[in-house]
């Protein structure tokens with residue numbers, strides 16, 4: 079088994095759709111980014127790549143490349159699933175914490191878990207998503223952006239010599 083961590087943060091700006099874990103959340107601002115800005119999916123991608131020691135999201139999907147402009151990050155997550163599977167890795171579980179002041183995410187959490195689980199071909203029970211506020215502290219507390227922490231556990235792997 080291997081464990082990996084991921085972290086991502088994006089600014090909240092007007093005129094963008096807010097997408098987290100592949101789920102559209104009605105709000106007057108969205109996350110800025112080259113792709114759809116889905117910080118939750120990005121942090122999970124980095125946790126998975128980290129667990130498999132396969133680098134990071136920027137290496138695999140460089141921002142600025144036309145084919146990734148406004149792309150759904152679920153497409154990237156699915157690609158990462160393939161990269162891990164090619165090395166014999168399967169996802170055991172994921173746990174993520176979204177740090178956000180507004181909007182309230184509680185009613186969308188299960189949708190995010192189901193969407194991420196479906197994309198990774200794992201059960202909803204293997205995907206945990208939590209939301210926490212920053213209690214008004216700092217840039218996140220002022221609502222200028224969203225941060226996400228994620229960990230992933232994977233098992234299997236081949237020719238690893240461990």
Ligand SMILES: [Zn+2]
Nearest residue numbers: 086116117120
């Ligand atoms: Zn990101």
